[in-house]
Amino acid sequence: MSPPTRVAIIGAGIGGLTLARILQLRNSPNLSFAIYESDSDAAACGALAGLLDLKFESGEQAMKDAGLHTEFLKLSRRVGAHMRILDKSGKIHHEETDTGSWFCNPQIDRRQLRSLILDSLEPGTVQWGHEATLMRRDPATGKGIFDIIVGADGAWSRVRPLVCDAKPIYSGITLLETKIDMAQNPQFGPLVGEGTMLALGDGKGVLAQHDSGGMIMLHSALRVPEEWATTSAEKVGSMLEHFEGWDERIRDLIRAGQDLVVRPIYALPTDLAARSKIDNVVLLGDAAHVMSFGEGVNLAMADASDLAKTLISGKPLEKYEKRMRNRANRCAKESAANLEIFFGEDAAPAVAKMFRMPPGMAYLIKPSFYFSSFFFCVFSLGRLG
Numbered sequence: 001m002s003p004p005t006r007v008a009i010i011g012a013g014i015g016g017l018t019l020a021r022i023l024q025l026r027n028s029p030n031l032s033f034a035i036y037e038s039d040s041d042a043a044a045c046g047a048l049a050g051l052l053d054l055k056f057e058s059g060e061q062a063m064k065d066a067g068l069h070t071e072f073l074k075l076s077r078r079v080g081a082h083m084r085i086l087d088k089s090g091k092i093h094h095e096e097t098d099t100g101s102w103f104c105n106p107q108i109d110r111r112q113l114r115s116l117i118l119d120s121l122e123p124g125t126v127q128w129g130h131e132a133t134l135m136r137r138d139p140a141t142g143k144g145i146f147d148i149i150v151g152a153d154g155a156w157s158r159v160r161p162l163v164c165d166a167k168p169i170y171s172g173i174t175l176l177e178t179k180i181d182m183a184q185n186p187q188f189g190p191l192v193g194e195g196t197m198l199a200l201g202d203g204k205g206v207l208a209q210h211d212s213g214g215m216i217m218l219h220s221a222l223r224v225p226e227e228w229a230t231t232s233a234e235k236v237g238s239m240l241e242h243f244e245g246w247d248e249r250i251r252d253l254i255r256a257g258q259d260l261v262v263r264p265i266y267a268l269p270t271d272l273a274a275r276s277k278i279d280n281v282v283l284l285g286d287a288a289h290v291m292s293f294g295e296g297v298n299l300a301m302a303d304a305s306d307l308a309k310t311l312i313s314g315k316p317l318e319k320y321e322k323r324m325r326n327r328a329n330r331c332a333k334e335s336a337a338n339l340e341i342f343f344g345e346d347a348a349p350a351v352a353k354m355f356r357m358p359p360g361m362a363y364l365i366k367p368s369f370y371f372s373s374f375f376f377c378v379f380s381l382g383r384l385g
């Protein structure tokens with residue numbers, strides 16, 4: 001019997017962990033794997049804030065493949081079913097309440113999703129504090145000590161340069177992420193409502209969402225030069241200057257935010273071709289296709305699920321690559337187009353119109369078009385606090 005194929009997974013984000021979980025669950029005798037993560041331990045992840053919508057056909061399906069769907073449903077909420085879209089004057093252009101439709105993507109705190117998958121792994125599976133620095137092939141064999149390397153190390157992947165030259169490009173939009181404790185600030189209840197509130201106009205936006213712990217996650221978005229993230233000294237004050245003339249209740253939301261994180265948004269080109277020949281290095285998730293406002297976590301999980309099945313079945317990695325790349329390029333193009341609508345001049349009525357489709361149409365489109373999935377999807381991660 002030939003020795004098992006040795007797989008190294010670089011990065012224990014949602015994508016890498018989902019892959020590890022499915023491989024461990026299937027327990028294939030033909031495979032052994034290790035997962036290396038630069039964070040020092042499970043508590044040290046800097047980008048754990050925020051809420052994630054999982055889509056039926058991708059993120060939720062991956063949870064099923066990982067045998068964790070029931071647990072996921074217990075933790076997830078339907079807050080995405082409550083949604084209101086405002087313009088800069090505070091006028092409501094669209095409002096939706098929970099009608100019980102199952103076409104609402106369940107939403108979960110990122111921290112909870114990561115813990116759920118992490119806790120399902122056998123103890124010691126993740127090698128914490130292992131940062132991949134310089135990745136290179138053995139000049140003699142073209143390989144390393146592993147048979148297959150999986151780059152699941154996010155937007156600034158160290159594995160990606162082994163397979164392509166593409167680098168993430170600044171999208172022109174930067175987000176300021178803050179939190180508001182609702183117990184101390186009940187006055188924001190009527191403005192935000194029970195789920196998601198989105199205020200749009202002048203090429204800017206403010207998104208407020210409730211998390212599971214009584215906090216509002218707030219993302220204020222601006223078109224600013226990339227340097228704004230590092231050069232603007234007082235971020236909230238600077239943000240407020242950009243929102244001059246907006247409804248004071250929306251400005252008060254920005255003012256009240258705590259635990260500030262600045263997130264410039266980056267994206268890889270939307271037309272990367274699938275490699276027709278793969279030796280031993282593959283990418284998944286943001287490492288492969290970080291995009292501005294898309295379905296990042298859903299794509300990462302779908303990639304993980306597809307890659308796990310490919311590795312277990314021993315099918316050629318090119319099959320995985322083609323499927324992953326087609327799916328990602330399709331989403332990346334939608335994502336770039338949506339960015340223009342959401343950050344256009346008269347965005348509130350335009351976005352409201354998208355949500356006011358005839359019922360049949362809306363049902364068809366919503367699952368792949370639900371707002372918070374694409375307002376956020378890439379944040380890519382300058383952890384610039």
Ligand SMILES: Cc1cc2nc3c(=O)[nH]c(=O)nc-3n(C[C@H](O)[C@H](O)[C@H](O)COP(=O)(O)OP(=O)(O)OC[C@H]3O[C@@H](n4cnc5c(N)ncnc54)[C@H](O)[C@@H]3O)c2cc1C
Pocket residue numbers: 010011012013014015016036037038039045047049050051052053130131132133152153154155156157158284285286287294295296297298299300372373374376377378379
């Ligand atoms: C606040 C927020 C909200 C979001 N909302 C949504 C949403 O609603 N829907 C959606 O679909 N997407 C959303 N996204 C995007 C989504 O989170 C990402 O696309 C997704 O996390 C990508 O997963 P990943 O596993 O590929 O990469 P990551 O989550 O970035 O994980 C990469 C991991 O690799 C580790 N790593 C990095 N470099 C190295 C190295 N050199 N060596 C070892 N380890 C390394 C990192 O520490 C990290 O743990 C959101 C993002 C944010 C920040």
